[in-house]
Amino acid sequence: MILKALSEAVGVSGDEGDVRAVVLDAVREHVDEVRVDTMGNVLAFKRGTGRRNTSGRNRLRVMVSAHIDEIGLMVVGHDSDGFLQVRAVGGIDPRLLPGTLFQVGPQRIPGVCGVKPIHLVKQGDLEKVAQIEDLVVDVGAKDKDEAKKLAPIGTYATFTTQFRELGPTVSGKAFDDRAGCAVLVELLRGERFRFDLHAAFTVQEEVGLRGAGVAAYAIEPDCAFALEGTIADDIPKDKDVSPTTQLGHGPAITVMDRSVISDRRLLRLLTGTADELSIPYQFKQPGIGGTDAGAIHRTRGGVPSVTVAVPARYIHSPVALLSLEDFENTMRLMRESLARLTRRTLKVSD
Amino acid sequence: MRELIRKLTETYGPSGAEEEIRAVIRAEVEPLADEVRVDPLGSLVAHKQAGDPSASKRIMLAAHMDEIGVMVTYVDEQGFARFTNIGGVRTLNCVGGRVAFADGTLGVIGVEQKRDKADRIPQMAQLYIDVGATGRDDCPVQVGDAAVFVRPFAAQGTRLVAKAMDDRIGCAVLIETLRRLERTPHDVYFTFTVQEEVGLRGARTSAYGIDPDMAIAIDITATGDTPESKHMAVELGQGPAVKVQDRGMIAHVAVRGLLVQRAQEARIPYQLEVLEFGTTDAAAMQLVRAGVPAGCVSIPCRYFHSPSEMVDEGDVENGVRLLLEVLQRA
Numbered sequence: 001m002i003l004k005a006l007s008e009a010v011g012v013s014g015d016e017g018d019v020r021a022v023v024l025d026a027v028r029e030h031v032d033e034v035r036v037d038t039m040g041n042v043l044a045f046k047r048g049t050g051r052r053n054t055s056g057r058n059r060l061r062v063m064v065s066a067h068i069d070e071i072g073l074m075v076v077g078h079d080s081d082g083f084l085q086v087r088a089v090g091g092i093d094p095r096l097l098p099g100t101l102f103q104v105g106p107q108r109i110p111g112v113c114g115v116k117p118i119h120l121v122k123q124g125d126l127e128k129v130a131q132i133e134d135l136v137v138d139v140g141a142k143d144k145d146e147a148k149k150l151a152p153i154g155t156y157a158t159f160t161t162q163f164r165e166l167g168p169t170v171s172g173k174a175f176d177d178r179a180g181c182a183v184l185v186e187l188l189r190g191e192r193f194r195f196d197l198h199a200a201f202t203v204q205e206e207v208g209l210r211g212a213g214v215a216a217y218a219i220e221p222d223c224a225f226a227l228e229g230t231i232a233d234d235i236p237k238d239k240d241v242s243p244t245t246q247l248g249h250g251p252a253i254t255v256m257d258r259s260v261i262s263d264r265r266l267l268r269l270l271t272g273t274a275d276e277l278s279i280p281y282q283f284k285q286p287g288i289g290g291t292d293a294g295a296i297h298r299t300r301g302g303v304p305s306v307t308v309a310v311p312a313r314y315i316h317s318p319v320a321l322l323s324l325e326d327f328e329n330t331m332r333l334m335r336e337s338l339a340r341l342t343r344r345t346l347k348v349s350d
Numbered sequence: 351m352r353e354l355i356r357k358l359t360e361t362y363g364p365s366g367a368e369e370e371i372r373a374v375i376r377a378e379v380e381p382l383a384d385e386v387r388v389d390p391l392g393s394l395v396a397h398k399q400a401g402d403p404s405a406s407k408r409i410m411l412a413a414h415m416d417e418i419g420v421m422v423t424y425v426d427e428q429g430f431a432r433f434t435n436i437g438g439v440r441t442l443n444c445v446g447g448r449v450a451f452a453d454g455t456l457g458v459i460g461v462e463q464k465r466d467k468a469d470r471i472p473q474m475a476q477l478y479i480d481v482g483a484t485g486r487d488d489c490p491v492q493v494g495d496a497a498v499f500v501r502p503f504a505a506q507g508t509r510l511v512a513k514a515m516d517d518r519i520g521c522a523v524l525i526e527t528l529r530r531l532e533r534t535p536h537d538v539y540f541t542f543t544v545q546e547e548v549g550l551r552g553a554r555t556s557a558y559g560i561d562p563d564m565a566i567a568i569d570i571t572a573t574g575d576t577p578e579s580k581h582m583a584v585e586l587g588q589g590p591a592v593k594v595q596d597r598g599m600i601a602h603v604a605v606r607g608l609l610v611q612r613a614q615e616a617r618i619p620y621q622l623e624v625l626e627f628g629t630t631d632a633a634a635m636q637l638v639r640a641g642v643p644a645g646c647v648s649i650p651c652r653y654f655h656s657p658s659e660m661v662d663e664g665d666v667e668n669g670v671r672l673l674l675e676v677l678q679r680a
Binding site: 222240241242255256261262263264282283285286287297298299300301302303304348349 | 365366367369388389390391392393421422423424426427428432434435436475492493494496545548551552554555556558559
């Protein structure tokens with residue numbers, strides 16, 4: 001399963017080479033052109049079957065993106081005992097770090113985020129959350145010099161989680177957004193669409209949607225879909241409030257988040273297709289988070305955009321969990337919706 | 351113009367769902383412009399061609415047609431809808447208010463009674479919309495549905511009050527300017543932008559498409575003329591305000607100078623505006639491509655981002671006159 005390889009590949013924002021290689025291997029034989037741009041985005045092109053110049057127009061250009069980067073840590077210093085001082089790359093909850101295993105640098109050196117044994121913890125300290133500035137990663141270095149040699153400043157670290165199948169669900173790291181990447185790889189491996197498909201595997205989403213903007217500038221699409229792995233907060237709560245999305249309820253479609261208001265024509269395409277084929281779907285809780293669509297839709301003269309996501313529990317932690325049924329339904333919804341996408345979809349009705 | 355302002359302010363159009371208001375504006379401008387188009391993000395562009403193509407500048411005028419509102423985030427088991435803001439909605443203005451959805455469904459905003467610090471302004475998460483449903487199954491609204499505040503237009507003396515004066519009053523100024531503009535030496539793009547309230551999104555992409563030589567936003571601004579208000583040297587009824595700066599933009603000195611000069615020449619009352627919070631479409635247009643000289647004509651407005659935004663009719667009329675002075679001359 002391509003999701004396994006993608007999930008286990010390492011690619012913290014700004015250092016996506018490993019996961020880029022997995023993507024390139026996975027799509028190369030299935031596309032007409034593929035290149036890596038200056039930022040490190042993988043841009044793959046799959047020509048459409050529609051005739052060029054019917055009524056004097058070129059084929060529609062459709063961008064589908066998924067970001068290849070993941071959250072992680074960066075080494076910013078070394079203390080005199082050989083521990084690594086680190087900072088977060090992207091959004092990391094410091095409560096999850098103590099005692100967590102990391103792979104550090106290109107050699108994948110094992111490291112552990114240091115934690116005081118419970119025997120030594122003072123009464124009041126259990127209520128406190130250690131901030132990342134107070135934590136260190138231990139790679140077993142005997143002193144500062146060895147630590148500097150093993151992991152110089154700027155070295156990245158990420159979680160070591162292995163991909164696992166748990167019955168109808170799977171667990172692993174970086175499902176945000178390797179789940180989206182896996183859907184995009186599968187779309188490229190399938191039949192051609194009538195329009196020209198421009199796939200963008202983007203970098204540096206987690207630090208501010210940075211790769212997607214330049215990718216969209218280069219592609220100049222007529223419309224865009226961002227594929228994501230998104231928050232499912234459906235664990236039990238004491239109040240009847242939104243779970244953001246729920247596992248097992250199908251692909252999560254974004255209507256509005258902090259970065260974008262989805263194009264209503266594309267929303268109608270997605271929900272219309274889902275209703276027609278009885279594919280389950282849900283709307284993600286509006287107002288939460290941001291995705292590559294936020295950067296894409298603001299590019300040049302504007303790009304109608306929408307985000308579709310595979311719901312995943314515990315994202316931005318060492319291990320996330322998603323439903324394979326949601327994953328399959330996301331793929332199906334995207335494939336079927338894209339098959340129905342024409343210039344008419346983007347026509348202004350008023 | 352009152353009837354136009356009534357129609358514009360009472361129409362539904364939260365950010366991202368501007369189809370209805372766009373259709374209303376389009377019907378007004380289509381007979382007046384040489385060409386009308388909708389751009390990729392949904393902004394409406396009405397183009398008035400230059401009388402003398404050789405001497406013309408490309409001038410973009412922008413008023414945003416979207417308004418603030420709310421969006422349903424969750425419908426609970428009892429059929430109450432939780433919501434989030436679309437743009438700068440203040441909870442102080444919400445409780446007891448009414449909202450209307452695109453299909454006309456009406457909702458009342460309630461607040462949780464059991465909450466800590468009940469004497470404080472509530473958090474948005476403590477509010478809900480009651481559409482009269484008895485449960486999730488008969489609730490007529492769902493996650494992602496957007497609503498706007500309900501409040502009829504009213505005129506009293508020279509004061510006009512309505513929801514969404516921000517920025518339908520700017521839209522009214524543009525429409526009226528286009529109506530009265532018989533000849534212009536410039537290529538003028540009357541642009542009714544989308545999604546200003548969520549981050550100036552439509553103006554940015556529209557400006558990229560138009561690639562203007564100069565851009566002017568027409569929007570509302572705050573005033574400092576109400577009891578115990580924050581200091582601001584702008585008052586209702588003292589004329590349109592020529593923007594000097596706000597939090598997002600320092601107006602291009604030549605654009606600001608041109609607006610002041612034309613106002614003085616035509617003896618149009620005007621005020622100079624320094625706004626210490628907020629910004630307008632001009633901030634986005636200024637930074638498009640290699641940069642665009644940009645400025646802003648503001649209509650002073652009390653109680654902005656509340657359901658009862660108040661402007662003065664004279665300021666609106668003088669805003670139209672000022673724009674005409676700018677457009678009619680080379």
